[in-house]
Amino acid sequence: MKQSRRNFLKFAGISAAGLCLTPAAGALASGKAHPIVNKAHLKAKRWAMVIDTRKLNTKEQIEKLADACHHWHNVPKIPTNQDIKWLWDASYSESFPEQENNHMAEELEERRFPLLCNHCEHPPCVRVCPTKATFQRADHIVAMDYHRCIGCRYCMAACPFGARSFNFMDPRLHLDMDNLNMKFPTRMRGVVEKCNFCVEKLAEGELPVCVTKSEGAIVFGDLTDPNSPVREVLRKDFTIRRKPELGTEPGVYYII
Amino acid sequence: MHYGGKIIAGLVIFLALVSLPFWFNLGSAAYKQPQVELPKNEKNCIESKEYMRAHHMQLLNEWRDWALRDGERTYINSKGKEFTISLQKTCLRCHTSKEKFCDKCHQDAGVTPYCWDCHVPPKEAK
Ligand code: SF4
Ligand code: SF4
Numbered sequence: 001m002k003q004s005r006r007n008f009l010k011f012a013g014i015s016a017a018g019l020c021l022t023p024a025a026g027a028l029a030s031g032k033a034h035p036i037v038n039k040a041h042l043k044a045k046r047w048a049m050v051i052d053t054r055k056l057n058t059k060e061q062i063e064k065l066a067d068a069c070h071h072w073h074n075v076p077k078i079p080t081n082q083d084i085k086w087l088w089d090a091s092y093s094e095s096f097p098e099q100e101n102n103h104m105a106e107e108l109e110e111r112r113f114p115l116l117c118n119h120c121e122h123p124p125c126v127r128v129c130p131t132k133a134t135f136q137r138a139d140h141i142v143a144m145d146y147h148r149c150i151g152c153r154y155c156m157a158a159c160p161f162g163a164r165s166f167n168f169m170d171p172r173l174h175l176d177m178d179n180l181n182m183k184f185p186t187r188m189r190g191v192v193e194k195c196n197f198c199v200e201k202l203a204e205g206e207l208p209v210c211v212t213k214s215e216g217a218i219v220f221g222d223l224t225d226p227n228s229p230v231r232e233v234l235r236k237d238f239t240i241r242r243k244p245e246l247g248t249e250p251g252v253y254y255i256i
Numbered sequence: 257m258h259y260g261g262k263i264i265a266g267l268v269i270f271l272a273l274v275s276l277p278f279w280f281n282l283g284s285a286a287y288k289q290p291q292v293e294l295p296k297n298e299k300n301c302i303e304s305k306e307y308m309r310a311h312h313m314q315l316l317n318e319w320r321d322w323a324l325r326d327g328e329r330t331y332i333n334s335k336g337k338e339f340t341i342s343l344q345k346t347c348l349r350c351h352t353s354k355e356k357f358c359d360k361c362h363q364d365a366g367v368t369p370y371c372w373d374c375h376v377p378p379k380e381a382k
Contacts, residue, residue, distance in 0.1 A: 033303070035319075035328035035341060074376075137327060145324050146374060180376055183345055188373035203329050 040205030044222035046140045047119065047197055048251040049211070050233045056217035057111040062089040065114065065210040069195070072209045074186045076174035084165040086195040087116045087210060095242060095254075113254065114210075114218075117142060117163040117195040118242060121249030125155035125164065134192075140251065141197045151190040160246050164194045223251070290364050293356035302331065302339050302346070316343065316371075343375045352378045 056062065066087040070077070075084050089112040093100045096113075123142045125134050133148035134155050156164045170189045180186070184200065187193050198208035206212070211220045221228035230253070233239075239253040301308050303315070322328045323341040331339045340346050351357045354377040362369065 032332075032336070033334045034332055035322040035326070036330050036332060037328050038330050041327070041329075135325070143324070147320060147324075182376055182378075185344065185374040185376060188370070199327070203327065 038203050038205070042202045042205055042207075044139050044228075045224040046121075046222060046251070047202075048221065048223040048230050048253065049197075049208075050219045050230050050239060050253040050255060051114055051214075052217045052219075052233070052237075052255045053111060053113055054255060056114060056214060059089055059112050061217075062087070062112055062114045065213050068213045069209045072181050072198075073184055073196075074171070074175060074180055075193075076171040076186075078169075078171075078174045082166075082168040084167065084171065084193060086165075086193070087114060089113065090115050096240060098243065098245060099240060108256070115161070115163070115242075116210075116252065117159075117197075118161055118248070118250030118252045119197055120251065122247060124158040124160065124248060128154040128158040130154065137199070141199055143196055143199055144191075144193060146185075146187055146191050146193070149191040151192065153192060155192055160243055160248065161250075164192050166192050290360040292360045293353055295350040295352070298350045301350075302333050302337075313369075316347075319343070343371065348375075348378050353380060354378070355380055 056065075066085070066089075069075070069087045073086060075086055078084065092104070092108055092111060092113065094113075095115060119140060119142045121140060123134075123136060126136050126142060129135070130152060131148045131150055133145045133150070134142060135145065136142050151166070153166055156166060167187050167189050171186050175186060198206075201208055207220055211218045219229045219233050221230040223230055225231065233255065234253065237255045239255050241250045241253055243250075303311075308315070319331065319341045322331075329341045331341045333339065348354075354372065358377075
């Protein structure tokens with residue numbers, strides 16, 4: 001066959017197409033294997049949480065929830081300022097610094113408020129992450145992909161709520177290794193972690209750990225669905241959110 | 257060609273050096289595939305043995321993105337069977353010894369995957 005430019009291009013095209021096919025062929029011989037969403041998965045357009053601080057406001061109550069959450073997610077307790085926290089408690093002025101008033105009701109000044117990642121609508125942590133290790137899912141949960149986190153801590157600087165913790169050391173040094181939750185991984189040194197709205201529980205059709213443990217003081221649901229439990233309580237009671245003036249649109253609401 | 261002798265001598269030394277590892281291994285036992293401990297209560301892996309041997313790392317890589325980033329946590333294998341996408345809840349439930357299964361080949365191949373920095377391997381029976 002005479003070598004012509006036309007022939008050359010024809011064969012170049014075929015071999016290029018072959019190159020594209022090879023990885024796919026390698027992926028799985030039959031090519032039928034694929035992933036699907038769990039059948040029981042709880043779905044929402046925008047997950048949100050409403051915390052009734054009339055019912056849930058003491059250090060002990062919040063600690064009980066934090067312990068359950070931390071145990072489930074293998075979050076270590078480190079007795080220094082290098083501690084890791086997914087759920088913690090704070091005073092009114094720490095939680096809502098710009099909504100503080102003079103001469104507040106004593107009872108309010110004594111209340112403790114459960115704090116966690118707000119899973120913001122416009123999360124600054126996601127915007128600054130150079131590797132997209134922290135990302136926003138379609139249901140607006142701000143999730144962490146620890147495989148990708150390079151520990152630059154931009155997200156910690158960007159989050160105005162202090163919701164993120166850095167693993168300064170191997171967390172396993174401070175975990176009871178005989179009493180781990182084998183259904184959830186630990187983290188490694190050098191990554192940033194935070195509350196994940198229990199995505200792994202939602203995927204199996206269950207509500208977040210703190211919600212189930214709260215005896216009704218925390219409701220969880222789809223903010224876009226007028227019939228969801230969160231919308232029901234939002235209709236009934238006055239709520240505030242943390243640092244609304246920053247425009248991050250937190251997904252955690254507090255009934256005062 | 258008045259450098260011929262030197263060039264040939266140099267070539268011989270070079271070839272001897274390059275093939276040194278072969279001389280060293282001459283006569284030593286041939287490479288044997290490591291004997292891994294297979295699960296006792298499970299006959300089939302999620303895909304064929306051959307596929308898993310060659311591609312488990314790609315599969316795990318896909319699994320992690322599907323589960324974590326796409327929220328798709330159920331795997332339909334090439335035969336249409338369902339599995340939960342999870343290293344800890346699926347793989348390590350059958351392969352109950354990291355030492356007698358994973359480590360065997362990884363040590364031979366000289367690779368140190370860091371999966372277990374985070375994913376908890378089952379406790380080794382002492
Ligand atoms: S609370 Fe902080 S970490 Fe959570 S989504 Fe908002 S900015 Fe990100
Ligand atoms: S939603 Fe889940 S991860 Fe977040 S604080 Fe509650 S229990 Fe912890």
